Amino acid sequence: EVQLVESGGGLVQPGRSLRLSCAASGFTFDDYAMHWVRQAPGKGLEWVSGISWNSGSIGYADSVKGRFTISRDNAKNSLYLQMNSLRAEDTALYYCAKGFTVTTRGAFDIWGQGTMVTVSS
Amino acid sequence: QSALTQPASVSGSPGQSITISCTGTSSDVGSYNLVSWYQQHPGKAPKLMIYEGSKRPSGVSNRFSGSKSGNTASLTISGLQAEDEADYYCCSYAGSSTPWVFGGGTKLTVL
Numbered sequence: 001e002v003q004l005v006e007s008g009g010g011l012v013q014p015g016r017s018l019r020l021s022c023a024a025s026g027f028t029f030d031d032y033a034m035h036w037v038r039q040a041p042g043k044g045l046e047w048v049s050g051i052s053w054n055s056g057s058i059g060y061a062d063s064v065k066g067r068f069t070i071s072r073d074n075a076k077n078s079l080y081l082q083m084n085s086l087r088a089e090d091t092a093l094y095y096c097a098k099g100f101t102v103t104t105r106g107a108f109d110i111w112g113q114g115t116m117v118t119v120s121s
Numbered sequence: 122q123s124a125l126t127q128p129a130s131v132s133g134s135p136g137q138s139i140t141i142s143c144t145g146t147s148s149d150v151g152s153y154n155l156v157s158w159y160q161q162h163p164g165k166a167p168k169l170m171i172y173e174g175s176k177r178p179s180g181v182s183n184r185f186s187g188s189k190s191g192n193t194a195s196l197t198i199s200g201l202q203a204e205d206e207a208d209y210y211c212c213s214y215a216g217s218s219t220p221w222v223f224g225g226g227t228k229l230t231v232l
Binding site: 059060105106109111 | 124155157159161166167168169172173178208210212214217218219220221222223224225226
């Protein structure tokens with residue numbers, strides 16, 4: 001069964017850091033791009049960041065550029081999101097999503113259940 | 122990068138057809154045939170319904186179809202069923218700098 005399981009969310013103070021992880025199973029992880037998409041409470045979806053199969057192509061939303069870093073470890077079938085200088089507006093459910101292709105140009109065909117990040121003092 | 126524009130809500134009766142529009146710009150929807158549509162039920166993760174404008178993933182009902190004209194993409198659901206009631210989001214590739222942009226979402230109510 002194809003599965004994505006996120007972890008690492010929690011309550012964090014503004015300005016602090018948090019690292020999210022996504023464990024993939026049921027497919028050949030290094031054959032696909034991966035993405036992070038977030039959803040603030042009661043709001044719509046926002047693409048956060050994506051990474052190609054070999055980490056050669058990486059992109060970020062303007063809202064997180066310079067603060068968040070995406071990475072992957074193909075040997076561990078894992079995706080990560082290092083989030084620094086967190087703000088209240090980063091509060092959201094963070095989804096890990098599998099890309100349709102090796103590049104970041106493919107749609108998101110498999111989604112995890114998400115991990116909640118709350119930024120508050 | 123600005124979000125794509127979708128109507129906040131649409132509604133229809135069982136058996137009817139509805140269309141949800143998704144308006145972007147010549148930098149995203151108009152430039153690439155890479156619009157995708159996602160269905161999200163309350164408390165659930167999104168589900169891919171349409172990719173590359175009009176293609177359906179395996180397992181998605183053929184009652185769902187996608188199209189594009191200029192800077193506007195559309196999702197049509199025919200033969201509405203109660204289970205179709207959900208939020209729907211469009212998403213378009215927008216170039217290598219900030220690759221993906223979502224629409225604000227449309228709440229579909231089946232009357």
